[in-house]
Amino acid sequence: MIEVQKGVAEAENTLEELGIDQLPIVPSEVVDIISSNDFRVVMEVHDFSSKKILGKAQGNKNAALIYINKNIPDIGRFNFTAAHEVGHVCMHIMPQKKMFFECGNKELSNAFNDPIERQANGFASGLLMPKQLIKKLTDGEINWENISRISSVCASSLEATLRRMLLLSKDPTALVIHQNGEFKRFVVSDNFEFYVENYPLSSNQRELLVDVKEQSYPSCFDEVDASDWVNPQYRGDKLERLYVSSILLNDGFSYSLITYDDDCFSDQ
Template sequence: MEEQKGAAEAESLLEDLGFDSLPIKVEQFINAVSDNSFPINIEFHGFSADQFLGKAVGSDEGAAIIVNSNIPDSRRLNFTAAHEAGHVCMHIMQGVSQNFACGDSELRDYFKNPLERQANGFASGLLMPKRLVKSITDGDINWYNIKQISDKCDTSLEAAFRRLSWLEKAPVAMVIHQNKQFKRFVSTKHFDFYIQQTNLSNEQMASCTNAIHEGFPSDFDSVDPIDWVTPEHKGMHLSELYASSILLNEGFIYTILSYDDDCLEDTDVDD
């Protein structure tokens, strides 16, 4: 998996360079990697939102990273800088390619481009290295733990969810709505059921925790799977599903879906 390759490379570099506390500052990391034989500069400049998020350019003599300082979310900006650092360390320094411009088109083609996936994995491993993140939480994938990682590592909730769910290898998914309207979802390879891409019902909205005022919960509700997923897959029936929804700014609702072995029933019948 390309993301795992990127994360492993970042974690190896952090250990070699002696980074042993959070948060990892991208500019400090770049300064540590840079030397006289291969100088690396990182700069932040304002561009229109549709131009690009970040760039990494270089040669066999050095490299430069340019990050769009107009990215409105500071944590997304931080992840973008770490992503471009991944291009420098894994691709430019290794002679794979010398010019990367990352924007909306690259995001759309993300799964078709192994280099972009490697850079994303690098950013995840750089900002949230396994050996340091593991000490922050008890390992359970819930909003409280995700929030701890997000705050400590200066990353978005989605990035923290992706990292924690990959480290724990659990059957979980995150579904994103805005003002009840379905936007998208993120699921792990361990989550076997098709997610319904539907808008939220009034009942589902009522079960949300207002994270802005009430904090981030660690508990889940037991819900009818049919409200969220197609509960049949390869001879298995999902009889129960766990859900935890939070309401954030701008009407965004993030929901974690999870299940365990007790939720599964075998529907195959032997003759």
Template sequence: MIKLDLIEFADYIRPKEIVDEILKQNPNIKIPIPLSEIAKNIGIVDIDYRPLGNLEGALVANEYKTEGVILINNSKEAGTKERQRFTLGHEIGHFMIPRHGHKMSCSISDMSTTNKDEKIEIEANDFASKILMPDQLFCKGSLFDNPSIENIKKLAVIYGVSFAACSNKYITNHHEPLAMVFYKNKKFRYFKKSKDFPFYFSFECKKGTQLPLDSLANNLNDFSDENISLDYTDASVWISKTNGFLLPDEIIEEVYIQKNGYSVVLLKFEEEIEEIENY
């Protein structure tokens, strides 16, 4: 059962600080994180699931954000329960981060923005990711330490989040040199990489760009849903510049075919990455 002393949050303004305090006050919190209980404890009197047109979610609170209501789009077009959970986390973030407004309407583009000018929406997304997949719990254990598509899928189920949200968290927080390329119909969409992935891609990372011609991802023609394929590829197929590090001969491609042409490829190395001397 969640219990929160709201006075302890008075000086916190950043998503990480707020999430850390929630976990500090609830050291035995259960997974998946009970967002509805958290919402109730901070003053959210109702979570209303209803069709919202082009909106993913909304927050309607009083001026001082001591009480409020959250609306979540539950239409067929709005997607899965996991997506709705992320939206709920996002709106709780708006409520708990002091500088955010007391009336917020969030569209699909707000929920996926990387535009630095939209700092409020980025902070709410960051809060949602951190509360749904707390670093202290998510970033440890065998499923995290052994990178694979299958382990990311398992973690997504455990934490009640989408594969995409789980992948973003997994890759950007991992201690190994990893990258994940998201694509549709063999055309690039976007990528995520860990801080220890030091290389530059061999192709233009622009939406709609063709994947590397000799890659497994580009040549795989088995489009069965949920299919996972793995192969070793010449690393130069994916990598052009090494940025002061020796490029291993091979890179491991693990391709995950999803629905409607959407796919991802996890890129990792079997060999340890070494720096070039006197670079």
């Protein structure tokens, strides 16, 4: 998390130095501003032969070139990839720490432990969603209505938006992702203390899904049995209940926010 925070801070400092204070932040426009006679930076879209490559950044002491895969279908994913590569230019190529990057899903995942890639992910998050600008959009509570609003204004994905909000919140929160009811993966805040189970969605959990293709993103949570989602035992504490808010997206994907507070624990 320290490396991610370093990247976030670098991006926000860069925006302040460039005088960029309006959303959305467009990575290609940032590139145009940071490019100069002393250090030229160019961003281009490219049709990579390998679908595994989302972005590239390479350079020398005088210039850098960024390639973004033009076949990335989701605008949020496209923008995050572009911002990630801008991060490599600003944090690694310009100071000549490393001069070539080839990035795919692994490198753009916060589960990847390479500190340089985590810095670039933090930079992308801070560039697209700077704290001082996004805090004006919502009340700061982590719920789907707020996540959707920031995502829409910043042209970022729901997951990237949630990750950014987790850095700004003290509430223990996890995102559990399923596709067609089958468990895919999860994202947790640093203070979420319980192990998320890799269960498929039950019939009761499916009934709580809000189809956001037809309905508004919800701001409310349902109260459920904690063992439906996590191992409820941790260091002598027992979690009896959780708050969950689940949405249904395209291609069978469902995203579930789960959180808890002091009232969710057993008295014993």
